[in-house]
Amino acid sequence: MGKMKVIVMMFFAVVLLGGGAMFFLKDEVLGKEKVKEKEISAEELVExxxxxxxxxxxxxSPNNFAIVQFNILLSSKETKEEAEKRKPEVRAAxxxxxxxxxxxxxxxxxxxxxxxKExxxxxxxxxxxxxVERVLVTEFKLQ
Known part of the structure; x- marks a missing residue:
């Protein structure tokens, strides 16, 4: 009878530990992203x-040209500063x-x-x- 109690207690301990682990790791185990996108304020967009x-x-195509302008959203202020310093490379791209x-x-x-996307x-x-978080076309004319 004593061995049976030990086995039952170990079973419940394993189930309890497994359930706790699943609770904390469910997003990783199920492949869901834990981090949700937060809404960006207008001030943050500008920054x-x-x-x-x-x-x-x-x-x-021959005899055709485009007039375009873009808004490029970057992941941080530092990335924005880098992009501004690399304006010739950005323009060439x-x-x-x-x-x-x-x-x-x-x-x-x-x-x-x-x-x-490209x-x-x-x-x-x-x-x-x-x-680069996203690129938006803000001016677009084809001729």
Whole structure:
């Protein structure tokens, strides 16, 4: 009878410890992200974003050009400062990215989204101190 009590007590101890571990580790075990995106205030957006100049560049399709401007949201103030110091590299990345598209590829919402994603990936390779959170097209004209 004494051995049975020890076995039952050990069983409950294992179940209790396992349940506690699952409670604290459930997000990692289930693959859910524990960190939720917090809302960014307007002041924080200004502190962590860069507006480019209006850029006019040729497209890959003949006799077509685009006039664009972007807002680049970065992960921190330090990353914003770095991006401002690297403005020539940022501008060159924008021009080369846009110049790789034809007019037909940029028409419509899908074209703008593709441009934003491609440019975001290119800018991510330029900045070293943080991350590019998003790129928004704020001015867009095709000719």
């Amino acid at each position: 962590m974003s860069v507006d480019t100049d209006i850029i006019t560049t040729n497209l890959a 924008i021009i080369s990215t846009i110049a790789s598209f034809t007019k037909d590829e940029l028409i419509g919402n899908e074209g703008i989204v593709k441009l934003e 440019l975001s990936a290119k800018l991510e390779r330029i900045v070293e101190t943080g991350e």
